[in-house]
Amino acid sequence: MFDPREKIALFIDGANLYATSRALGFDIDYRKLLSSFQKRGYLLRAYYYTALVEDQEYSSIRPLIDWLDYNGFKVVT
Template identity: 85%
Template sequence: MPIDPREKIVLFIDGANLYATSKAIGVDIDYRRLLAEFNAKAYLLRANYYTALVEDQEYSSIRPLIDWLDYNGFTVVTKPAKEFTDAAGRRKIKGNMDIELCVDALELAPYYDHMVLFSGDGDFTALVAALQRKGKRVTVVSTLTTSTPMIADDLRRQADFFIDVADLAKSVGRPPSTRPVVAPAAVPVVDDETDPD
């Protein structure tokens, strides 16, 4: 892994993007092992997880994960998802945390040396370039192993280093959960940036 043990590192996890990526390659991320993996590599200053939440649902399938992360070393950043009706009259829910992630990454920049970004979203290319101008190193974690890459080419080119989730899954992955779904969400939250460009 391209991390110097003397560095202060931060993890910025685009929750919707990492979920889509890990689902596409058929693994679940073990977040306890993920935190331990990066803690062992360098001084882990912070691990932020970003996701939008549907507020009006009686049961949210992501709530147990959010609660676990919140109690186990992650800083969880959420906002309510927005509900709308598309042109075909279908109910859609949109949740995009890109701005929150960018603002936090830039505000924390004086305190870290290396950012590890878990996302393939090309909208983060400008953030990566801005951090590099500030002397920061940036590793992007996504995948190229799917039939359509989950990472935007410009983001991968801009990053100092790239780690494929498929490779990282060897140390922090587990087989997909086979637990029964208690109550499926009526409408999934869709990050409008699941397309890497």
């Protein structure tokens, strides 16, 4: 489907993907997702967009954001 030389950029709407996966009762394996796109072509960048309130002491999505940032995603809040 993809030419291996093709350049790919991944843009994820984090709020909608997170809510949909919870509503459907499954978890997203972001490591496999990233790996899958890396195998299909030259992955230029992977962005994960989400809203995050910086003043909050704790956010349930914070561990996911930290993990994504550490594992190759550019998190945009």
